Amino acid sequence: MKVTVVGKLLVCGASKKTGKFRDGTKIYYTYPTGAIEGEAVGEHWVFRSLFPYEEIQIGEQYDMVMRNGYIVGFAPAGAEEAAEDSEQ
Secondary structure: EEEEEEEEEEEEEOOOOOOOEEEEEEEEEEOOOOOOOEEEEEEEEEEEEOOOOOHHHOOOEEEEEOOEEEEEEEOOOHHHHHHHHHOO
16 A cells, blocks of 8 residues: 655653553554545554664655554555666
């Protein structure tokens, strides 16, 4: 799914509820859907190991892959196509 990041929040430290250490980014994004007029809005957690906070740019488009409610793939839009083009 192609999304546009409209906001981000760095989350690093121990959870107040569980005490477990968390390190990642909460992203806020818009995405087109045929079910509504305009764009839908969502928010999800991105682990730092998947994509670092510093590299997420507000206003940029990303390809996001979800599985069972979790982000399992996150990359700048067209990044795989660009990589394939440079190998040919």
